[in-house]
Structures are given as C-alpha cells and as structure tokens.
Amino acid sequence: MSRDIYELLTRQHNETKKSFDRLFGALENHPEDARERRETGRKLVVGLITHNDAESQILYARLMKFEHLRGQVEEHRHEHEEANAKLMTLLESNAEDPEWLGKFREIRAAVEKHIEDEEANLFPQAKKVLGGRESRMLAEEFTYLQDLRRNLMQPA
Ligand SMILES: [Fe+2]
Ligand SMILES: [Fe+2]
Numbered sequence: 843m844s845r846d847i848y849e850l851l852t853r854q855h856n857e858t859k860k861s862f863d864r865l866f867g868a869l870e871n872h873p874e875d876a877r878e879r880r881e882t883g884r885k886l887v888v889g890l891i892t893h894n895d896a897e898s899q900i901l902y903a904r905l906m907k908f909e910h911l912r913g914q915v916e917e918h919r920h921e922h923e924e925a926n927a928k929l930m931t932l933l934e935s936n937a938e939d940p941e942w943l944g945k946f947r948e949i950r951a952a953v954e955k956h957i958e959d960e961e962a963n964l965f966p967q968a969k970k971v972l973g974g975r976e977s978r979m980l981a982e983e984f985t986y987l988q989d990l991r992r993n994l995m996q997p998a
Contacts, residue, residue: 844978844981844982845978845981846974846977846978846980846981847900847901847977847978847980847981847984848965848968848969848977849981850981850984850985851893851897851901851960851965851984852961852965854889854893855957855960855961857889858886858889858890858893858953858957859954859957861882861885861886861889862886862946862950862953862954864882865879865882865883865886865943865946866943866946866947866950870943876937876938879937880937883932883937883942883946884933886946887929887932887933888933888992888995890925890926890929890953891926891929891930891991891995892988892991892992892995893988894922894925894926895922895926895987895988895991896984896987896988896991897922897984898919898922899987900980900983900984900987901968901980901984902915902918902919904972904976904980905964905968905971908971911964911967911968911971914963914964914967915964918956918959918960918964921952921956922956924952925949925952925953925956928945928948928949929949931945932945932946932949
C-alpha cells in the first residue's frame with residue numbers, strides 16, 4: 843500500500859528539523875565550512891518553501907471544504923505565507939554574512955511551532971474527515987506539485 847499524505851508530510855517535517863539541527867550544531871561551530879552551510883541552508887529553504895506551497899494547495903485546499911476546519915486552516919495558510927516570504931529573502935542572501943544564521947534562527951522557532959501544531963491538531967482532524975484512499979491520492983498530488991515547484995526553483 844502506498845503512503846498517505848500524513849506519513850509523507852511528517853517525514854518531511856522530520857527532515858526539516860534535522861536540517862535545522864545541522865545548521866545550528868555542526869555547521870555553526872565550523873565557520874570554515876561555508877560551502878556546506880550554504881548547501882544545507884539552500885536545501886532546507888527550497889524543501890520548506892515547496893513543502894508549504896504544496897501543502898497549502900493540496901491538503902489545505904481540500905480541508906477548506908469543511909466548515910469547522912476553515913479557521914484553523916486559514917491560520918496555518920497565513921503562517922506558510924509569512925514563512926515563505928522570509929525564506930525567499932534567505933535564498934538571496936549570502937551564507938557568509940554574519941546575520942545569515944540569525945535569520946534562520948528566527949524562522950526555525952516559528953516553523954517548529956507550526957509543524958508541532960499540524961501534527962498534534964490539524965492532521966488528526968483531517969484524518970477524521972478524509973478517507974484512506976483519498977489520503978493516498980493526496981500524497982501523490984502533493985509529490986507531483988512539490989516536484990514541479992522545486993524544478994522552477996533550481997538555479998539557472
Ligand atoms: Fe504547514
Ligand atoms: Fe507541514
């Protein structure tokens with residue numbers, strides 16, 4: 843049986859948390875590893891922007907059909923927009939810049955809170971209204987859209 847949307851999103855959340863740990867652990871203590879810091883940072887930013895976009899367009903759009911979830915979904919969508927605006931500025935800034943890690947630190951707290959709320963509240967509520975078959979279809983649609991978005995973000 844193929845994976846469902848929650849499994850897929852939760853796995854990406856865990857990868858995101860690991861990348862933040864890496865940025866603030868190993869890489870913060872080794873300023874000489876600028877290239878690796880830049881690559882880890884870029885991977886994290888692209889992964890997160892495309893995750894947020896596809897999540898809004900696939901899962902959130904579906905959940906907006908349920909009136910009792912609408913307020914909560916709108917709040918989450920707003921958090922995606924705020925995070926993505928900040929993440930886009932990080933894509934354009936220099937990893938050697940001393941403020942670069944500081945900007946990641948600001949974003950990290952908000953992103954981790956958002957992820958926690960999604961896993962503890964939104965996903966369990968979504969599971970109550972969406973069936974297993976639909977949850978697996980949403981995973982496929984999510985992957986398709988995220989890949990498209992990721993290709994558009996690759997540097998020329
Ligand atoms: Fe989200
Ligand atoms: Fe998410």
